[in-house]
Amino acid sequence: MQADKLKKYRPYPTVPLKDRTWPDNTITEAPLWCSVDLRDGNQALRQPMNLEQKLEMFQLLVDIGFKEIEVGFPAASKVEFDFLRLLIEDNLIPEDVTVQVLTQAREHLIRKSFAALQGVRKGIVHLYNSTSTLQRQVVFKMDRKEIIQLGVQGAQVIREEAERFDGDIRYEYSPESFTGTELDFALEICEEVMGVWEPTPERPVVVNLPATVEMATANIYADQIEWFIRQMKNRDCALISLHAHNDRGSAVAATELALMAGADRVEGTLFGNGERTGNVDIITLALNMFSQGVDPKLDFSNVNRVVNVYKRCTDLPVHPRHPYVGDLVYTAFSGSHQDAISKGMDAVADDASGVWAVPYLPIDPKDVGRTYESIICINSQSGKGGAAYIMDRQFGYKLPKSMQPGFGRVVQEKTENIGKELSSKAVYTVFEREYLQEEGYFRLKEFNVLKRHIDQQEDMSTADVEAVLFVNGQEQRLRGTGNGPLDAMCAVLNDQAELYFVLHSYDEHSLTEGASSRAVTYIELMDKREKGSREGWWGAGVDTDIIVSSIKALLSAVNRMHAGR
Structure with a gap:
């Protein structure tokens, strides 16, 4: 401001109240x-x-x-x-x-x-x-x-x-x-x-x-x-x-x-x-x-x-950042904020005291009629935690922690390409396209466990499996043996499809409850040819049969590794 303009104004007088008590009070x-x-x-x-x-x-x-x-x-x-x-x-x-x-x-x-x-x-x-x-x-x-x-x-x-x-x-x-x-x-x-x-x-x-x-x-x-x-x-x-x-x-x-x-x-x-x-x-x-x-x-x-x-x-608007009621006041775009909110929500869910203590959220949005759907939104500033939070809270997919960075990069690339915020549905669509669509170089047509061998004395078992795959569009029938169906399928792909990977991480959980519930499996593969790699190739699969969901997840990871994604 121009210095000469200051001459127009005078400071407001203070109140002679030396022993004021209000600073020590609370509402x-x-x-x-x-x-x-x-x-x-x-x-x-x-x-x-x-x-x-x-x-x-x-x-x-x-x-x-x-x-x-x-x-x-x-x-x-x-x-x-x-x-x-x-x-x-x-x-x-x-x-x-x-x-x-x-x-x-x-x-x-x-x-x-x-x-x-x-x-x-x-x-x-x-x-x-x-x-x-x-x-x-x-x-x-x-x-x-x-x-x-x-x-x-x-x-x-x-x-x-x-x-x-x-x-x-x-x-x-x-x-x-x-x-x-x-x-x-x-x-x-x-x-x-x-x-x-x-x-x-x-x-x-x-x-x-x-x-x-x-x-x-x-x-x-x-x-x-x-x-x-x-x-x-x-x-x-x-x-x-x-x-x-x-x-x-x-x-x-x-x-x-x-x-x-x-x-x-x-x-x-x-x-x-x-x-x-x-x-x-x-x-x-x-x-x-x-x-x-x-x-x-x-x-x-x-x-x-x-x-x-x-x-x-x-006929007046309400600012999207208006305290407590604006459209965006319970929404985090920043990656670090999203991560903190996600962890805070998990902690509150596990805390029997019922006390609300979530970073960046002074009150529970549900107490004013808002849903958790808008707490975390995704744009180019978002990090791995935000996309994972949406997949968990809205769609039930609890992505393993080491899978989240890779998925976060895929989502961020999408937001940068379109230049705007991604809806929750769009985040799921990205996940579905990247991990769940049964397309790619290796596609599953059939999978059967031919025989299970259980050795009670050695406390171990083996399985013979047969898979019919489309490999680059060509149908192939492959057979193999391993410690279980998943291990046998890994052996089939490594030995007969000339791949070079080791199964590094495996996780699974139920997506729905009941006898007909679906299971989701997450698998991480490490490429033997990539020495010193700290992050592998993740895949995901969903099926009512846990064995089939694991085979789908394996092929999802193999296809991503093959495509270099």
């Missing part, structure tokens, strides 16, 4: 939550939601578990007014949900808000007026006393309306732009408003302290909240509420630290939708708590539904 329980998606979130949209979209969003918020929902500013527009009337008249507000309405400290707006609330069982009237130093000086041209008078007059009208209202009305006050307001003045005006409403511990008011514009680091917001709570009178008669915006990109952190400082309640939106850079993201806040073993009291076990409804109602 051990969820706050009270209030969604402002239908008000803060809605007013920030290029095209505000229509009634149908508002209804769908309201139902989503109810299903997630919000007990307080700010449904709009009914005195500001007909759509806002009509929406609240629809909720009330069609009895769409559950008994345990309180709807909240926003109003400025102006008498006619307050009275219209109460008209919109007629018939509601439980409501919160949220009064605000701007208190910031800058707005007092530049926008309103008013001093502190005049600003306080505005807030007090608004509070008096609200109390007057509430006392004759046939329903349960609670009060909320926001000194708008709290973070731009001198702390002593913010405290003064809040206490003056509380003095009008006369709250009790049994019926506290909500004192909402918004970072309407995020102006400083998260720790300063926490200091402001702790200072305010310490200084205010009748603390037990107020619920301290947070309403953070994200201008500096730290609304989540600021809210978490402010909760540690003693706040009781949080207002925010799904995905942080809101003016400028948005409001605090309640999904991230809630799942951050969840990841620490704290019940957030909100249900995000089906984030796919939340994403779909949000997109449909707001």
